Amino acid sequence: MLVSLVSIAGFSEWTVSSAAAELTAPTPGQLQVLITTSELVVGHDRFAFGLLKDDKVLNAASVAVRLYDLRSQEARLTAETPAHYHKLEVVEQGKHIHIHPDGTRHAHGGGTDVHGIYVAAITFQRPGPWGLEILARQGDGRVEAARLTITADEMPRAPAVGAAAPRSRNLIASDVTDLRQIDSSEPPDPRLHQTRIGEAIAQGKPQVIVFATPRYCTSRVCGPVVDVVRTLIPT
Incomplete structure (x- = not known):
């Protein structure tokens, strides 16, 4: 088991990291964690992140991910869980695959070294600061470790799982003269702007509602969300 290979002795500091797409402080030669989850709250959480080194x-x-209670002077290990790797379906041979509105696919000229993200299921029993230790090993290499402090909020800022979804009256394709006013992807995709969120909820059917900024991605592991959604549209 991966975690059995690691001794936690020698780690005495936690790096504070509280926002999505936020890197732990860069230290040459050490493992860095890039959090892509927007918020962590009391209860069950999906903790998604990328890993960088040099x-x-x-x-x-x-x-593997270890969870520590930091309320006492000495951190106390409360849980450990594997982090599963999820490959991005729209990255092929090191290049982003862009899916056009007509369904055609082409590879972007620039390459990418981001092929997927890691996801771990974590449960926070209380609000406040927690310590996370990320343990990683590639192939037969040695185990690398990174520690960071995160804060679990008592209540989510976004609608919680099971809460009533806001019945937003968002702009759709018929409301604008230029689709680029509401879609920053290139080219804009009218198929994704045909239904208002409030109307979609009223249908009483499962829906995929995406908030994305294709042209303004600020994170190295910011997934090509819109391209992933396009793979779900019937052709």
């Missing part, structure tokens, strides 16, 4: 992304490593 400015290179670690893809498909064996990874």
Whole structure:
């Protein structure tokens, strides 16, 4: 088991990291964690993140996450869980695959070293600061470790799972003269702007509602969300 190979002795500090797409403080030669989850709250959480070392992304490593209670002077281990690697379906041979509104696919000229993200299921019993230790190993290499402090909120800022979804009256394609006013992807896709969120909820059917900014991605592991959604549209 991966975690049995690691001694936690020698780690005495926690790096504060509280926002999505936020890197732990860069230290040459050490593992860095890039959090992609927007918020963590009391209860069950999906903790998603990328890993970097020497400015290179670690893809498909064996990874485990340890959770520590930091309320006492000495951190107390409360849980450990594997982090599963999820490959991005729209990255092929090191290049982003862009899916056009007509369903055609082409590879972007620029390459990417981000092929997927890691996801772990974590449960926070109380609000406040917690310590996370990320353990990773690629192939037969040595185990790398990174520690960071996160804050679990008592209540989510976004609608919680099971809460009533806001019946938003968002702009759709028929409301604008230029689709680029509401869609920053290139080219804009009218198929994604045909229904208002409030109307979709009223249908009483499962819906996929996406808030994305294709042209303004600020994170190295910011997934090509809109391209992933396009793979779900019937052709």
